[in-house]
Amino acid sequence: MMLSTLVQQLKEFGASMGLESTNLVNFIWKQQKLKRKERNKEKQKQRKERTLKKERKKRKNKEKKENKRETAKKEKKRLYGKKQRERLSYS
Numbered sequence: 086m087m088l089s090t091l092v093q094q095l096k097e098f099g100a101s102m103g104l105e106s107t108n109l110v111n112f113i114w115k116q117q118k119l120k121r122k123e124r125n126k127e128k129q130k131q132r133k134e135r136t137l138k139k140e141r142k143k144r145k146n147k148e149k150k151e152n153k154r155e156t157a158k159k160e161k162k163r164l165y166g167k168k169q170r171e172r173l174s175y176s
Contacts, residue, residue, distance in 0.1 A: 091120065 092113060099112040 091117070 095113045095116050096109065099109045102112075104112050
């Protein structure tokens with residue numbers, strides 16, 4: 086039977102510490118549990134970072150749209166004012 090690399094490493098490490106039988110198996114299980122927790126923490130951290138990145142991007146896009154809208158509004162007012170001045174100058 087082929088053991089996974091981690092299990093094989095843990096088995097060798099535990100054996101080098103003098104662990105045998107049930108103690109060795111328990112050692113391997115505990116170490117695997119710790120590794121799983123570490124991986125899960127890392128995955129959660131990455132998920133959180135992705136979520137924050139998406140939120141920042143959304144916020145940035147929203148700000149861009151708002152700025153564009155404001156610029157268009159100002160331009161519309163400017164053009165309206167210009168037309169009004171032209172009408173008054175022709176009168």
